[in-house]
Amino acid sequence: MGVLTLYTTYVERNHFLIVHQKDQAGVDPDKVWTIDSCMKRFDDMYTLSLLFEDNQNNLRQESSFTKSVGCWFDENGELVGENFLMDVTALHDGLKSEKKKK
Numbered sequence: 001m002g003v004l005t006l007y008t009t010y011v012e013r014n015h016f017l018i019v020h021q022k023d024q025a026g027v028d029p030d031k032v033w034t035i036d037s038c039m040k041r042f043d044d045m046y047t048l049s050l051l052f053e054d055n056q057n058n059l060r061q062e063s064s065f066t067k068s069v070g071c072w073f074d075e076n077g078e079l080v081g082e083n084f085l086m087d088v089t090a091l092h093d094g095l096k097s098e099k100k101k102k
Contacts, residue, residue, distance in 0.1 A: 029055040
């Protein structure tokens with residue numbers, strides 16, 4: 001358990017999703033997408049970060065947003081998935097448009 005605790009504390013940190021985008025030809029190294037989240041105790045502000053790494057082109061881009069979790073829930077306390085999905089999609093699309101500029 002100690003080794004697992006050290007690994008999650010120092011290696012994984014706040015990562016909750018790591019995706020390796022394989023090259024279709026299988027020749028080039030993988031492109032890596034990493035999603036992190038953070039929310040401090042007794043705070044309503046939620047931070048979501050998206051990191052893109054392309055080792056073939058030495059490209060590393062990061063984008064994030066911080067919003068109150070109240071904007072994603074209705075008056076009954078239920079998650080409004082469309083609102084959250086719009087914010088995540090805007091974060092992803094913003095990162096994709098930055099890749100095209102460079």
